[in-house]
Amino acid sequence: MARFLTSFLLGWLALFLPAAAGADGNRLVEARGQSYSASFTAPTADEPSTSVLIWDADLHMALENDAPVLTARFRYEIEDWRYLLPTFGPGDVQVWSPTGEAGARLPGEAPRIRPSDVEMMFRFYAPAQNSYVGVSQRIATPGAPGEWVENPPSRSGWDRTFIWLSGINKDAWLSPETARSVWQGELRPEGVEIVQAAWSADELTTFLAVNNMRNRAVAAAEAVNRLLDGVARSFGYEVAAMREDPQRYLEPAFRRGVPIALLRKLERLQNLPNGLKQGDAAAYEQARREAGAIMAAMERATDAGERRGAGAGGNGQPAGEGVDE
């Protein structure tokens, strides 16, 4: 709470009241240290993921050929997050968090879920109209955390410059004449807020599909067990002590590699020398095929999860903390 309060105060301190209102009509509004808390739900998750951004934004307002030209730039840092994503394997949903509770810590190089299509509303008070008006700006691709991203200048005309934020015409565009009048009059910046943002987990999902070996380790353990079933039936070996417990490989949630001993065991069981194959090899050969099918099932599930994750995401809902009022 203290963090959000600090962000809130910093945001107000950093918000420059009419920075520039020269004869050419140029204005610059700067907002710093804003906080935005969003929640979004992955397709197969019951609970929403959350992410808290600390962000800065600038709005440059200029006139060009007597027409408004608006330019916004935006940058953010991910202050806090808690993701609930599908696992592609055993277990429905995996919780990821910076503290790594229950071993659910993402590696440092893992990408975080980033916002996109960030829609900001710069809020002004126009004393001449005794009303609040807003300027809406959309940042399609905010980029990586910490990087300024600037929108190309928008020349949408006077009829698409200001929005009524109060009064009976709230949420309607100001007429060109009124907008021009507002522009030429006094404009007091009141704040800026993120109205909405989209969240896509595809980058993180792809990273997990490629780099997280947890599901591969579980599948390898199951394949080893099936092969042991086969050699026990075909060749009579006592294998109880050699069996693997797939549950053992569920934690940690992120595993950089499959244990080499497990891989070697799998490889050796798949390639028994003839001297160890004394008996009817039918069950063993069947187990070899099924071990391959188990690994293929894991690959299919991971691929499907990756595709499904590419569509994961949703619109963030501002939680109101630190958002300008």
Place this chain on the structure above:
Amino acid sequence: MSRVIMQSPAGDEFYPVRVERSYFKRGDAIVEGDPLYDLATANGRQLRIRATHGGRAVSPPFEAGDFLNAPESLLEIETGLHQRARPDPQPVKAPAVPAWDDDVDDKVWDEAARQRPKRDRRKVLLWLGGGVIAVLLVCVAGWFALSYMPLATDSAETGGYYGARAGLQPLGGKRRLFVSDEQQERFELWLGS
């Protein structure tokens, strides 16, 4: 027509012998195998004397309570005379039953009197052979059943997450029931090395 004299048992250890009971009177028709006397010997045995030949008793019996101090004639049987009168005469032949038995119990005696049928050695061998073959068949059938019997570990239900999605089938083929320790060690070395 001839006469046969039945002597009391030979053996000094029997004497004196006391007559416990006699089963005939002089002039009675005697059939081979009939009991004649129950005797109690000096060494504590009880003997039942039986007729070794059929005919008619021509000598009087000893009375119960008489003592015999040495082997002597117990009965004189006239053979042949009565064989003519019999509807189904029996030829004189060597005694088929022992003249005396040392168990006076009637039941025991009656069982012993019936000649125990001699076991046919060929039948015994056949039974033994059949039994061995039956046991072998049971063992072979058991071995066969165990070899092809599906066990829990052969099931398609492995309990694994991916196994349930891989379309596993119950393991088939013949099961090897035993493996040598040496072979087991070689297998473990292969996996562990």
